[in-house]
Amino acid sequence: MDPTDSRRSAAGTVAGPPRGILRLSHVDVSVTDLDLSTAYYTQVMGMEVTARTGDAVYLRCWDEEDHHSLRLRYAPRVGMDLMSFKVHHADDLADLEQRVSRYGFPVERVSAGESVGQGESIRFSTPSGHVMELVADVEKVGARPRSRIEAGGLEPFPRDHIGPPRMDHTLVTAEEVGEATQFYRDVLGFRITEQLLDGNGHQVGTWMERSHTPHDLAVVKGPNGGLHHFAFWLDDWDEVRDAADVLAHHGIQVDVGPTRHGITRGSTIYFFDPLGTRNEVFTGGYRPDPDFPTLTWTGDNAGRAIFYYEGELNDRFMKVHT
Amino acid sequence: MDPTDSRRSAAGTVAGPPRGILRLSHVDVSVTDLDLSTAYYTQVMGMEVTARTGDAVYLRCWDEEDHHSLRLRYAPRVGMDLMSFKVHHADDLADLEQRVSRYGFPVERVSAGESVGQGESIRFSTPSGHVMELVADVEKVGARPRSRIEAGGLEPFPRDHIGPPRMDHTLVTAEEVGEATQFYRDVLGFRITEQLLDGNGHQVGTWMERSHTPHDLAVVKGPNGGLHHFAFWLDDWDEVRDAADVLAHHGIQVDVGPTRHGITRGSTIYFFDPLGTRNEVFTGGYRPDPDFPTLTWTGDNAGRAIFYYEGELNDRFMKVHT
Amino acid sequence: MDPTDSRRSAAGTVAGPPRGILRLSHVDVSVTDLDLSTAYYTQVMGMEVTARTGDAVYLRCWDEEDHHSLRLRYAPRVGMDLMSFKVHHADDLADLEQRVSRYGFPVERVSAGESVGQGESIRFSTPSGHVMELVADVEKVGARPRSRIEAGGLEPFPRDHIGPPRMDHTLVTAEEVGEATQFYRDVLGFRITEQLLDGNGHQVGTWMERSHTPHDLAVVKGPNGGLHHFAFWLDDWDEVRDAADVLAHHGIQVDVGPTRHGITRGSTIYFFDPLGTRNEVFTGGYRPDPDFPTLTWTGDNAGRAIFYYEGELNDRFMKVHT
Amino acid sequence: MDPTDSRRSAAGTVAGPPRGILRLSHVDVSVTDLDLSTAYYTQVMGMEVTARTGDAVYLRCWDEEDHHSLRLRYAPRVGMDLMSFKVHHADDLADLEQRVSRYGFPVERVSAGESVGQGESIRFSTPSGHVMELVADVEKVGARPRSRIEAGGLEPFPRDHIGPPRMDHTLVTAEEVGEATQFYRDVLGFRITEQLLDGNGHQVGTWMERSHTPHDLAVVKGPNGGLHHFAFWLDDWDEVRDAADVLAHHGIQVDVGPTRHGITRGSTIYFFDPLGTRNEVFTGGYRPDPDFPTLTWTGDNAGRAIFYYEGELNDRFMKVHT
Known part of the structure; x- marks a missing residue:
């Protein structure tokens, strides 16, 4: 890293978008009945299934563009597999990987293609005993509607869903x-x-x-x-x-x-x-x-x-x- | 600026608070009747006067800790004096000053003490013909309440104010x-x-x-x-x-x-x-x-x-x- | 009418249900396009069609038990055919018929079976130039649900209806x-x-x-x-x-x-x-x-x-x- | 009672206001601390005191014209003194008195002037063991405002009252x-x-x-x-x-x-x-x-x-x- 790059980066920061973690990306939970769980999150909660694999279902809410904010995975026990947070830039992954490693926690790289709907990510355990994932690139699945009604117009949400x-x-x-x-x-x-x-x-x-x-x-x-x-x-x-x-x-x-x-x-x-x-x-x-x-x-x-x-x-x- | 500083800065950015402009700090408008205007912003809008000078009144809303979000100044004509935005860090002022200057607009430094309720700021005209101010340090005037009711308990907002x-x-x-x-x-x-x-x-x-x-x-x-x-x-x-x-x-x-x-x-x-x-x-x-x-x-x-x-x-x- | 009956009637009134006109029963309007009009009142307003005849469509809202609150009738001109109010008791029809007649307006009796979804009614013109109908017996079409959601559960109202x-x-x-x-x-x-x-x-x-x-x-x-x-x-x-x-x-x-x-x-x-x-x-x-x-x-x-x-x-x- | 009167009465009923009980008029409760209780119903609930006597306080809500809807009376025990319902007409009192008496419950007449803020009433015990009062004439204390704000404009309700x-x-x-x-x-x-x-x-x-x-x-x-x-x-x-x-x-x-x-x-x-x-x-x-x-x-x-x-x-x- 040379001073020029740093200057550019610093300047970019002051007048640019924020860096580091942006928001919760998705929660991955294990469930003992994938069909029942999917029925609940679609019919009661009103989420949309964006992908299915052999043992997992991916869902998003109506005003989300990212591929999914919830993953349900079949397992004999109910629990949280991981919590995934989205970072602003791909560069932030390397920076945060370095910071976590320096803190003493091993970090795993997950290549693009290994996880459904998203690019490369890093994973590590936290002192609270949870698996945390950080990801920068997430597949988009359709543009956000201008309003709930517009969403409803494309794909009706009856009032018996929370939505x-x-x-x-x-x-x-x-x-x-x-x-x-x-x-x-x-x-x-x-x-x-x-x-x-x-x-x-x-x-x-x-x-x-x-x-x-x-x-x-x-x-x-x-x-x-x-x-x-x-x-x-x-x-x-x-x-x-x-x-x-x-x-x-x-x-x-x-x-x-x-x-x-x-x-x-x-x-x-x-x-x-x-x-x-x-x-x-x-x-x-x-x-x-x-x-x-x-x-x-x-x-x-x-x-x-x-x-x-x-x-x-x-x-x-x-x-x-x- | 040496590479070490840059690295610290870059790292600090990824895991730190955002940099640059944070939010609108205050709008300064000129009014042809200071008493009438103050009466309206307090009794109808429900703002609180935090300071008065010879020709100006400073007001904040109930959930704001900063000294003021509106300044009313007497003048023979109604208009906007300036719009002031708050930056995250004092350092951001110098960075943004440099950026504005490089763009070709002269920047004025306003020393701490020159403006009521806030520290050093920079001011410049924008291509839209407005005076813009950036400020980092703003005086706090009391902690935010836990709720509107708590605010009301300390200083009642009757229902005939917007608040x-x-x-x-x-x-x-x-x-x-x-x-x-x-x-x-x-x-x-x-x-x-x-x-x-x-x-x-x-x-x-x-x-x-x-x-x-x-x-x-x-x-x-x-x-x-x-x-x-x-x-x-x-x-x-x-x-x-x-x-x-x-x-x-x-x-x-x-x-x-x-x-x-x-x-x-x-x-x-x-x-x-x-x-x-x-x-x-x-x-x-x-x-x-x-x-x-x-x-x-x-x-x-x-x-x-x-x-x-x-x-x-x-x-x-x-x-x-x- | 003998005094005994009258006393019973008077007593019944004090401790009984009210008499006379209860509420608006239905509005009958003429429309120049029955399909378009029906589409609007069902798909935008969210009413339910309860009956159709050759030139008319009858609709009710989700919390109404009575047969219809709106009748759309094809005609070459848009306007109101009549406004129908429901009375509490069949007896009230005779009383009100007498009152209207005494006032000088001719009253028409419409026998049960002549109007879709309701029993005998009386009709007359009012000084405001409208045809008014009074009716006591209206066919019920299904019980009121316990909640909008219950209504939605039986027959979903997507959020793109007013309902x-x-x-x-x-x-x-x-x-x-x-x-x-x-x-x-x-x-x-x-x-x-x-x-x-x-x-x-x-x-x-x-x-x-x-x-x-x-x-x-x-x-x-x-x-x-x-x-x-x-x-x-x-x-x-x-x-x-x-x-x-x-x-x-x-x-x-x-x-x-x-x-x-x-x-x-x-x-x-x-x-x-x-x-x-x-x-x-x-x-x-x-x-x-x-x-x-x-x-x-x-x-x-x-x-x-x-x-x-x-x-x-x-x-x-x-x-x-x- | 002659048939003519009855007919007039019946006709009046069909086209007139309802008869009998109109609504809850006021609840009279006993309290062990009149000051504390009054403080609560005014400062928390936001009622207005309309009268005080030696051992009682009378209160109404902001959209009520009648003298009071709650009476607090000092007593060594907390409980309900009576529940008072308003009837539409003074005549209804006699009719209902007769009906209650005929049912077998003694009815007490309370003369105008005996109760604060209201005219003559009747009182009786009910099978549920409560004292019930019926009253036709209640003193008005000020017109209803056009809106909560208008009420607030006359006498501000701060947001720390329920109102x-x-x-x-x-x-x-x-x-x-x-x-x-x-x-x-x-x-x-x-x-x-x-x-x-x-x-x-x-x-x-x-x-x-x-x-x-x-x-x-x-x-x-x-x-x-x-x-x-x-x-x-x-x-x-x-x-x-x-x-x-x-x-x-x-x-x-x-x-x-x-x-x-x-x-x-x-x-x-x-x-x-x-x-x-x-x-x-x-x-x-x-x-x-x-x-x-x-x-x-x-x-x-x-x-x-x-x-x-x-x-x-x-x-x-x-x-x-x-």
């Missing part, structure tokens, strides 16, 4: 939230928007962003490698109610909600897919600009931090994950 | 939209999210972002130096209706709306402050990630691009600006 | 609003919820109810026999926006709205079906209990009375009717 | 729901809109209306004389969320909600005032015309009947009442 425009974030569990968060922040560049501390001032939950949303990734205390939920974006509080109506129509019991989070200020419903993976629909929240300081919640308002109206957590929400 | 959480964007006029846009894009790093082309394929409107919102700055055809409107963010469509109710209560006639834009997909009302500067309240719209291609609208759907429901423009909207 | 739950009211024109209103009030028992007076204190618009809604029938100044619009109920302001999205998707230009009425306080959009009959979607408004006094609007706030946000009327709204 | 426009209904407990319901229906003329049956086909909950709303009065199984809750009307689902925000701001934990009822289809939150009386905010629901059949829910969907999203009841909701 979220896009995947939003994922929340995983880790035994050492502080250590996991340090990795995501210092090595991968996530910014902590909010954190929940226990009585000793230790992090028991952290909410982190790269995409100027309240959170792209969050970590709460629990077993390493666990998936608490992944979340779909909805456009407003009325869509949250509509989603609840759809769930009731399909006989799916809500876990929590409709309610609001103190953390993120967003509105939410939690519920389980038919094989036990927790889903969330989420909307609202403030616009978390990078110059905003991290908001801290402590034990005495922990209940309100999570569920702003109830002011308390329930056991199922704290203990059940996949 | 937007923050300033959102500004739309200015230029004789040569294409040339102005090229400057904002190539020199300052704005990304074009949507554009409106005339029958010859020339840009007559461009919508540009830096903050991962549908637009921070937009340019439409008109006289150089003109201000079409600046816009406040609202949280959802119900707040748009509430804003219309507030305007009606205060006898303020709407210009256009409530309606939806085709461009940005957002919901909107336009109206004028008592001295004739157009305001907008805006919400919704998609989340415009940097990997989304620019959306292009052409003459045959220009009406729908601007006003999605009406499908046509009215003269007042096209011709009136300050 | 109102029911017909709400009709607004007709009359040369002498005061005279027409007196008939509707004194002879048929409508209660005036709001009225708009001209500079001489004469009624130029009256809003009347029987069903405890802001209006079942309204009359505004215009030619005798004219139909200004009929209106469908929506459940909230978000459905009003969704309706506007649907209209835009189908290329149907709005006439006015989304906006709010001062009169009724309701939210609204006006637009035209493909053959030129004005439709409205309407929601909100207060609950107009019978002990509320009539609200009066006068010339200086007439604009606001009709369109609360715009504060003014447009020519098209005032002059175009069928 | 319901009016009282909506009350739900009481009875050991024999069927017997109580029979009285309310056959003697007082309530219409059953929905009912919940146990495994033996016995009513365990009934929802009844007089005012063309989903319910003015409901009875569920529980001790005679108990008050489960009274409910305030809100205008839409967004106001339900705003109410939840207000409750959280004031540290008031929700009991259940925001959620939807299967019965009535309405949206709701339950919570307790500071002395333990359950309140509800309620909106939506269908328009229950008198020609709609009673909807019946049975054991297998009882959970969904009450809480449509959760599909199950919680102990607190079933067992706690005052």
Whole structure:
């Protein structure tokens, strides 16, 4: 690397697009019944199947151009295979690979063609015991419509589907939230928007962003490698109610909600897919600009931090994950 | 600059916060009646006065920590003094100063202390005939509340105020939209999210972002130096209706709306402050990630691009600006 | 009639269901293209066809049990054939027939079997030059669902339909609003919820109810026999926006709205079906209990009375009717 | 009573206003701390005090003209003193007095002047063990505003108040729901809109209306004389969320909600005032015309009947009442 290149790069940065991780790309989960799971994510959630292989199904939401934001893979056990984040530039992969390696975690290169719908990626384990993937090039499958109606005009979404425009974030569990968060922040560049501390001032939950949303990734205390939920974006509080109506129509019991989070200020419903993976629909929240300081919640308002109206957590929400 | 610094800088960029312009910081307008204008922006719009000088009043919205997002200055003529954008880092000022200078526009340094509520800034004229300011350090005036209600608890917002959480964007006029846009894009790093082309394929409107919102700055055809409107963010469509109710209560006639834009997909009302500067309240719209291609609208759907429901423009909207 | 019967009847009234006119039953309009009109009311409005005859199509909304709330009849001219109101009891027909006859208008009996989907009815011309029908027995076509979703589950309503739950009211024109209103009030028992007076204190618009809604029938100044619009109920302001999205998707230009009425306080959009009959979607408004006094609007706030946000009327709204 | 009078009366009924019970007039509850209770109903709920006596406070909502819809009375025990319903005409009092007496319940006449803010009334105990009052003449205290904003303009409602426009209904407990319901229906003329049956086909909950709303009065199984809750009307689902925000701001934990009822289809939150009386905010629901059949829910969907999203009841909701 010579000074000229660096200068160009620096200049390009100030007046160019951001670098590094852009957003959650896709969540890959294992399911014990691929047909049932696919039926749920298409007919209840309203996603579209973009590809099928022998043991896997790939789905996207109506306002996503990228190949998929969810992969379902048949396996005898329900769990998360990996969480994949998209980076802005192919160059960012090499930079981030170097940073992860230097931190001491081995990084695997996955060649273009090995993964359906996307180009070269890197994969590594994180201190929270999850497999993380970073990818720059993702196949496009059709342009985004101008509106939900335009989407509906091409391929109708009856009102008995939830029909979220896009995947939003994922929340995983880790035994050492502080250590996991340090990795995501210092090595991968996530910014902590909010954190929940226990009585000793230790992090028991952290909410982190790269995409100027309240959170792209969050970590709460629990077993390493666990998936608490992944979340779909909805456009407003009325869509949250509509989603609840759809769930009731399909006989799916809500876990929590409709309610609001103190953390993120967003509105939410939690519920389980038919094989036990927790889903969330989420909307609202403030616009978390990078110059905003991290908001801290402590034990005495922990209940309100999570569920702003109830002011308390329930056991199922704290203990059940996949 | 030596290679070591460059490497650190490059690495810092990939895993660090973004660089360059962050968002609209404040709009400075001149008004012919400072008291009347202040009364409107506090009692109807619901902003808070954070400072007063002999000829100027500084205001912020309830969810803004920065010193002000609007400056009103007495002058015998209504117009825009400047539009100020915030950059991520103090270092970005020097980089952008160099880029603007190289493009051929003189840049003025404004020392810390010269402008109320903020540190050092740079100022320059743009090809669209506007004065633009870039600033990194802005004084904080109180922490953001956890919710609108918390804000209301500290300092009640009666329902007869609109009470937007923050300033959102500004739309200015230029004789040569294409040339102005090229400057904002190539020199300052704005990304074009949507554009409106005339029958010859020339840009007559461009919508540009830096903050991962549908637009921070937009340019439409008109006289150089003109201000079409600046816009406040609202949280959802119900707040748009509430804003219309507030305007009606205060006898303020709407210009256009409530309606939806085709461009940005957002919901909107336009109206004028008592001295004739157009305001907008805006919400919704998609989340415009940097990997989304620019959306292009052409003459045959220009009406729908601007006003999605009406499908046509009215003269007042096209011709009136300050 | 002997005193015993009368006493029973009186007692039954105090503790029984109300008597007289209940609500708008159906609007019968003539159309110059039955296929196009039917396509619009099913595919855009989302109504269901419940019967077809040689020259007519009968439709109902998803939350209506009665046979139809709209009849489309082929004719070389667009207009209103009649407006039909449902009465509570078959006995009410005789009572109202007597009242109308005594007022001086001939009443026609239509036997059961003569009209599709309903039993015996009476018909008469009103001082506003309209044919009015009263009917007690209407055929039921399927039970009301427990929710929109349940309705959607039985027969999906894609999001590209408006899908109102029911017909709400009709607004007709009359040369002498005061005279027409007196008939509707004194002879048929409508209660005036709001009225708009001209500079001489004469009624130029009256809003009347029987069903405890802001209006079942309204009359505004215009030619005798004219139909200004009929209106469908929506459940909230978000459905009003969704309706506007649907209209835009189908290329149907709005006439006015989304906006709010001062009169009724309701939210609204006006637009035209493909053959030129004005439709409205309407929601909100207060609950107009019978002990509320009539609200009066006068010339200086007439604009606001009709369109609360715009504060003014447009020519098209005032002059175009069928 | 001679036949002539009867005929006039019958004719008047067909074309006149309805007779009998109109709506819930006011709920009178006893509280153990009048100041605390008043502070809550004014500052959190946003009601207005219209009168005070030595041991009682009278309050109304912003869109009510009648003197009060809630009376708080100091007593060493929390409970319901009575529920008062308004009748259409003074004559109705005598008719209903006769019907109640004939049923076997003694009726007390309360002279004008004995009760604050209202004229003559009748009172009696009901089979459910509650004191019921019927009243025709209620003092008006100021005209209804044209809009919430107009109300706010006269007397601002900050966003930290819920600010319901009016009282909506009350739900009481009875050991024999069927017997109580029979009285309310056959003697007082309530219409059953929905009912919940146990495994033996016995009513365990009934929802009844007089005012063309989903319910003015409901009875569920529980001790005679108990008050489960009274409910305030809100205008839409967004106001339900705003109410939840207000409750959280004031540290008031929700009991259940925001959620939807299967019965009535309405949206709701339950919570307790500071002395333990359950309140509800309620909106939506269908328009229950008198020609709609009673909807019946049975054991297998009882959970969904009450809480449509959760599909199950919680102990607190079933067992706690005052």
